[in-house]
Amino acid sequence: MxxxxxxxxxxxxxxxxxxxxxxxxxxxxxxxxxxxxxxxxxxxxxxxxxxxxxxxxxxxxxxxxxxxxxxxxxxxxxxxxxxxxxxxxxxxxxxxxxxxxxxxxxxxxxxxxxxxxxxxxxxxxxxxxxxxxxxxxxxxxxxxxxxxxxxxxxxxxxxxxxxxxxxxxxxxxxxxxxxxxxxxxxxxxxxxxxxxxxEMTKVVENTFRDINIAYANELAKICRMAGMDVYEVIKIANCHPRVNILSPGPGVGGHCISVDPWFLVGDYPELAHIIRQARTINDSMPEFVLNRTYEIMKANGIEDVSRVGFYGLTYKENVDDVRESPTLQLLESMERHLCANANSVKVYDPYIADDVVSGQMHDLRDFFNSVDVVVVMVGHDEIKENEDLLKDKIVLDTRKCLSHTEAESL
Missing domain, CATH: 3.40.50.720 (NAD(P)-binding Rossmann-like Domain)
Structure with a gap:
């Protein structure tokens, strides 16, 4: 054939x-x-x-x-x-x-x-x-x-x-x-x-994952306001044999999970309430990360956004795919808030050779040396293998991927 x-x-x-x-x-x-x-x-x-x-x-x-x-x-x-x-x-x-x-x-x-x-x-x-x-x-x-x-x-x-x-x-x-x-x-x-x-089974599979992620992300927001460690909460809760909460993160990207649930919302707007809310929660996470970044800057007396660097442009670790990337969503949000100043931030991703955003850098050490605050948006193996370069940095680890570096979390 x-x-x-x-x-x-x-x-x-x-x-x-x-x-x-x-x-x-x-x-x-x-x-x-x-x-x-x-x-x-x-x-x-x-x-x-x-x-x-x-x-x-x-x-x-x-x-x-x-x-x-x-x-x-x-x-x-x-x-x-x-x-x-x-x-x-x-x-x-x-x-x-x-x-x-x-x-x-x-x-x-x-x-x-x-x-x-x-x-x-x-x-x-x-x-x-x-x-x-x-x-x-x-x-x-x-x-x-x-x-x-x-x-x-x-x-x-x-x-x-x-x-x-x-x-x-x-x-x-x-x-x-x-x-x-x-x-x-x-x-x-x-x-x-x-x-x-x-048709339905594929959309349902991705929607299930989106809802689970949204639950984790909403927990992250609640625990942040309540002064609790969301990762510790999830770790203990997952000890229950019938509980499997995913990890929170800076948003949901890619070609499936961030798109497919909308199909059900669009076709069944009067019925897809949980699905719509999950999408809304996950789409809000880049803005949540941006606000956390502002809080960290203020707490450390940093006013110059050019001293802030976002590590990772792809939507997940160790790939070169930037479709629906949370980092790109965050930068768009930043432009709305800061206008021209948004172009001052630094951005780096080892898997993206071409310049896709302003302020993009292409050498890891140069990137780290140019900033005081590093926001880890993607847990590429590269940054896990180079944690020593972060020892003097203020770090927001949105993926909870760093094991040795003292970092802020969602």
């Missing part, structure tokens, strides 16, 4: 490489000429543990990259699914556009698998009508499937192999065909269900 993976970003590229390296005939497609050109030249477009080796294996197996959609038996759509920040509803435009491009070239009987995370009912509301408007009969001319991705930057290759998967399809026969392709590399269990259930 020839497979075309549409969208060669953080989800599509690892999926395409994994399939190809396990014997599947794969062509990767992306609208970006730059992405396609770099991949054709043997250059990866982002860093990820184990991705280089998988890339080389896929190249050896004959994977191809191109901008034009080819004829294939199965198309895996892994394009972005943003949401409208006003209505909180999914923007299915990229998915529908990709499906239309598939319909331009596919032969009768082709299978279109949507891996992109979508809100429950997206296939029924947007994809099916788009296919039918083109004169295609679903179930005969083209088959629709939803197999939501379940990987996260920093552990993609391992999760592609070991995570359980879900395949939602209109018929068990088509689902089994798709399952066989995913079984080429996936060692986890693969559940078969209908499309709407598959």
């Amino acid at each position: 020839k497979v075309c993976v549409v969208g060669l970003g953080y989800i599509g590229l690892p999926t395409a490489l994994m399939m190809a390296s396990h014997g599947v005939d794969v062509i990767g497609v992306d609208y970006s000429e730059k992405v396609v050109s770099e991949l054709q030249s043997g250059q990866l477009t982002f860093e990820e543990d184990g991705l280089e080796e998988t890339f080389q294996s896929a190249l050896d197996a004959g994977i191809e990259f191109q901008k034009d959609y080819p004829k294939a038996d199965l198309y895996v759509v892994a394009v972005p699914t943003p949401y409208d920040k006003d209505t909180k509803k999914i923007d299915a435009g990229y998915v529908v556009s990709a499906v239309n491009s598939v319909l331009d070239v596919c032969d009768p009987g082709a299978i279109v698998v949507i891996e992109s995370t979508i809100s429950p009912g997206t296939v029924d509301r947007y994809v099916r009508p788009a296919v039918e408007d083109r004169g295609f009969e679903i179930g005969r001319d083209v088959h629709l499937v939803h197999a939501p991705e379940r990987i996260i930057p920093g552990n993609m290759i391992n999760e592609l192999v070991h995570n359980n998967r879900t395949i939602g399809a209109d018929s068990d026969e088509i689902a089994e065909k798709v399952k066989k392709v995913y079984q080429s590399f996936c060692e986890g269990s693969i559940a078969i269900t209908d499309i709407r259930t598959a």
Whole structure:
């Protein structure tokens, strides 16, 4: 079976490489000429543990990259699914556009698998009508499937192999065909269900985590006001066999947890009360960290914001992904409060080589030497391995990742 993976970003590229390296005939497609050109030249477009080796294996197996959609038996759509920040509803435009491009070239009987995370009912509301408007009969001319991705930057290759998967399809026969392709590399269990259930399960998974994080973040605010150590409270509470509270942090970023719950809020505004509140709490954390930074500056007699440095730009440790980054959210908030002075703060991240914000530095020692206050926004291994450089600094550790440095906490 020839497979075309549409969208060669953080989800599509690892999926395409994994399939190809396990014997599947794969062509990767992306609208970006730059992405396609770099991949054709043997250059990866982002860093990820184990991705280089998988890339080389896929190249050896004959994977191809191109901008034009080819004829294939199965198309895996892994394009972005943003949401409208006003209505909180999914923007299915990229998915529908990709499906239309598939319909331009596919032969009768082709299978279109949507891996992109979508809100429950997206296939029924947007994809099916788009296919039918083109004169295609679903179930005969083209088959629709939803197999939501379940990987996260920093552990993609391992999760592609070991995570359980879900395949939602209109018929068990088509689902089994798709399952066989995913079984080429996936060692986890693969559940078969209908499309709407598959849509819901992925969104529910990420929403559950978002709510748990929000609970921890709200506890952090309560404990701060009450003068208690939230980490000690959570540690003891988690000794209970049925309690598992996550750790508080400076906010929630990334392509899933910070976005997917809004799909349910947008579609069910009169019902998704806890989900909305969790999102509101987590979105408030960068502002909370900013206020804590102001408190620390005032307590130590520091007025010059240029003496403050924020360590970490990515949304999680040891990756180069800045999507929905809490640090970027904090800096935007700072600009609203301080206007031009916000550009005076220092920012550093070992995984971000290009300048994405003002005041960004690219040498760890220079960064530490230029500031008096260090706000640790991301627990990269680098800072854990260089705690000695913080011994004379005032530190706010929002991730509770430093074990030897005396630091303020959330």
